[in-house]
Amino acid sequence: MIEFRRVSKVFDGGEKKVEALKEINITVEKGDIFGVIGFSGAGKSTLIRTVNLLEYPTSGEVIVEGKDLAKMSEKDLREAKKNIGMIFQHFNLLNSKTVFDNVAMPLLLGKKKKKEIEERVNEILRFVGLEDKAMNYPNQLSGGQKQRVGIARALATNPSILLCDEATSALDPQTTKAILNLLKRINEEYKITILIITHEMEVIKEICNRVAVMEDGSVIESGNVIDIFARPRTETTRNFIRSVVRDEVPSSVYGLLNEDAYFSRIFKIDFLGLSSGQPIVSKTAKRFNVEINVLFGNITELQGIPFGNLIVEIIGNEDEIDRALQFIKNQNVKVKEVTKDGSKQRAHFKRLVGNAVHG
Amino acid sequence: MEVSKELILNALWETLYMVSISLFFGSIIGIFLGILLVVTRKGHIYENRFIFSIVNPIVNIFRSIPFIILLVAIIPFTRLMVGTSIGTTAAIVPLVLHIGPYISRLVENSLLEVDEGIIEAAKAMGATPIQIIFRFLMPEAFASLILSITTATIGLVGATAMAGAIGGGGLGDVAITYGYQRFSTITIFVTVLILVIVVQGVQSLGNIFERKIRRV
Ligand SMILES: Nc1ncnc2c1ncn2[C@@H]1O[C@H](COP(=O)(O)OP(=O)(O)O)[C@@H](O)[C@H]1O
Ligand SMILES: [Mg+2]
Numbered sequence: 001m002i003e004f005r006r007v008s009k010v011f012d013g014g015e016k017k018v019e020a021l022k023e024i025n026i027t028v029e030k031g032d033i034f035g036v037i038g039f040s041g042a043g044k045s046t047l048i049r050t051v052n053l054l055e056y057p058t059s060g061e062v063i064v065e066g067k068d069l070a071k072m073s074e075k076d077l078r079e080a081k082k083n084i085g086m087i088f089q090h091f092n093l094l095n096s097k098t099v100f101d102n103v104a105m106p107l108l109l110g111k112k113k114k115k116e117i118e119e120r121v122n123e124i125l126r127f128v129g130l131e132d133k134a135m136n137y138p139n140q141l142s143g144g145q146k147q148r149v150g151i152a153r154a155l156a157t158n159p160s161i162l163l164c165d166e167a168t169s170a171l172d173p174q175t176t177k178a179i180l181n182l183l184k185r186i187n188e189e190y191k192i193t194i195l196i197i198t199h200e201m202e203v204i205k206e207i208c209n210r211v212a213v214m215e216d217g218s219v220i221e222s223g224n225v226i227d228i229f230a231r232p233r234t235e236t237t238r239n240f241i242r243s244v245v246r247d248e249v250p251s252s253v254y255g256l257l258n259e260d261a262y263f264s265r266i267f268k269i270d271f272l273g274l275s276s277g278q279p280i281v282s283k284t285a286k287r288f289n290v291e292i293n294v295l296f297g298n299i300t301e302l303q304g305i306p307f308g309n310l311i312v313e314i315i316g317n318e319d320e321i322d323r324a325l326q327f328i329k330n331q332n333v334k335v336k337e338v339t340k341d342g343s344k345q346r347a348h349f350k351r352l353v354g355n356a357v358h359g
Numbered sequence: 360m361e362v363s364k365e366l367i368l369n370a371l372w373e374t375l376y377m378v379s380i381s382l383f384f385g386s387i388i389g390i391f392l393g394i395l396l397v398v399t400r401k402g403h404i405y406e407n408r409f410i411f412s413i414v415n416p417i418v419n420i421f422r423s424i425p426f427i428i429l430l431v432a433i434i435p436f437t438r439l440m441v442g443t444s445i446g447t448t449a450a451i452v453p454l455v456l457h458i459g460p461y462i463s464r465l466v467e468n469s470l471l472e473v474d475e476g477i478i479e480a481a482k483a484m485g486a487t488p489i490q491i492i493f494r495f496l497m498p499e500a501f502a503s504l505i506l507s508i509t510t511a512t513i514g515l516v517g518a519t520a521m522a523g524a525i526g527g528g529g530l531g532d533v534a535i536t537y538g539y540q541r542f543s544t545i546t547i548f549v550t551v552l553i554l555v556i557v558v559q560g561v562q563s564l565g566n567i568f569e570r571k572i573r574r575v
Contacts, residue, residue, distance in 0.1 A: 106485075
């Protein structure tokens with residue numbers, strides 16, 4: 001568990017002071033994969049670095065597993081750091097040493113026995129899938145493999161906390177996914193609490209259960225990932241969510257709006273959870289005398305729960321549409337009519353975009 | 360009058376003797392001061408304004424004194440150290456004082472080249488400052504240090520040529536006394552040729568080591 005209690009940090013560079021952290025209060029519970037997201041310069045790195053005191057808070061306390069590291073002696077602090085692994089954006093591996101020796105380093109510093117080191121390093125290399133690279137040097141590895149070495153090194157001393165500073169920001173999307181999966185496995189199999197900072201919402205979406213959004217040195221929003229995604233309170237958060245789940249109504253949809261003789265109205269349904277989305281559409285279509293076209297869809301998964309929105313066109317007579325709408329609203333989803341007036345060229349467009357559902 | 364083969368060989372031996380002994384002591388001093396210059400600077404693991412602001416100017420002073428002047432200026436100190444102020448052994452004292460500070464700057468540069476992220480990682484895993492220096496900084500800078508020592512060695516070969524001024528002997532001395540003062544072109548040619556070969560040999564050796572360490 002990590003508790004940030006009114007943590008502030010001021011960088012005093014002579015004439016210009018930078019308030020990198022302003023009274024941060026957050027708690028990372030045991031077993032969390034806690035994400036901190038924010039733009040560059042928001043103070044994320046400074047925040048994570050206060051956990052293992054690479055940066056000392058100017059005021060406030062960071063309590064790690066019940067202890068305030070800032071109050072410890074140098075010796076106790078070094079011991080406490082063995083319980084906190086850390087991985088970095090640029091991996092920070094020793095290029096002059098083999099993969100094996102890199103991973104062995106924290107154990108060597110702790111003056112462990114040779115045999116013990118060998119066993120532990122081999123075990124952890126197997127876990128990250130690099131047992132055949134033990135004798136290679138870092139510059140012979142891909143970015144993803146280097147980060148695996150970084151992870152193995154961080155886990156060598158069996159920490160209860162893993163800090164990840166932009167751990168996937170230097171990696172391509174596919175490698176990012178693989179590394180995130182590995183982090184998830186670490187969280188589940190070793191019960192390690194993970195604090196991960198990133199500027200990519202994808203990372204939060206993929207593995208975090210809790211999130212804090214940082215802006216300009218402050219936490220502007222924090223909570224369960226699902227709650228934050230479902231009810232973002234700030235524009236910054238909404239923008240981050242939009243980077244992984246498209247939210248705007250595509251302009252082509254506006255082109256379909258019409259005021260023709262027979263009724264067709266367009267709605268955006270935001271949903272979260274299993275009972276929503278596609279099942280609602282088909283249930284509604286079955287139960288009422290309406291035709292429903294899915295014009296657009298953005299669906300993703302948050303901790304195994306579908307999340308996203310569908311833009312649907314409901315065609316039928318006025319009463320029937322109203323009743324269908326009422327039914328949908330009762331399903332615990334957010335429904336909004338798409339109303340902004342567009343041109344009247346509806347008919348031919350409709351079938352073209354009709355089935356564009358993508359996640 | 361021509362010089363004998365024995366004379367040249369003897370001079371080569373004197374040069375190598377002066378270079379290797381002063382390189383040995385110069386490296387010890389240089390590496391120590393170089394490390395000190397790095398770790399005591401602002402924001403580093405042993406930040407210490409006091410030590411830094413003493414070591415840094417001292418190194419600068421020694422770096423700015425021309426070797427031929429240093430040679431003469433420290434004669435009393437040389438006598439104190441080795442009991443004599445003339446001869447090959449006496450030349451080693453000024454050579455060490457000349458090359459030590461030079462090596463310290465080269466070492467400083469090599470160590471500063473090491474990515475700061477390495478130190479971050481070391482601190483994060485709870486390394487002591489001594490461990491950071493010897494388990495992280497030095498190994499990472501090793502290839503670069505080899506090149507630095509190579510450069511210093513070649514500088515030393517050049518400096519030994521001036522050691523003749525205090526009777527230090529060596530190839531440079533032969534070239535000056537027999538070649539310049541007695542107009543023997545062939546002596547100049549032979550000694551210079553040998554110096555060139557020595558310098559080339561040192562540089563090649565340094566490069567080979569460096570490449571081996573960097574594995575390129
Ligand atoms: N060592 C430092 N000295 C001075 N200013 C710093 C230092 N480290 C970070 N800052 C400043 O603090 C702010 C937050 O930086 P950082 O925590 O790195 O942000 P992020 O990781 O979110 O991009 C920035 O304005 C940055 O310039
Ligand atoms: Mg950062």
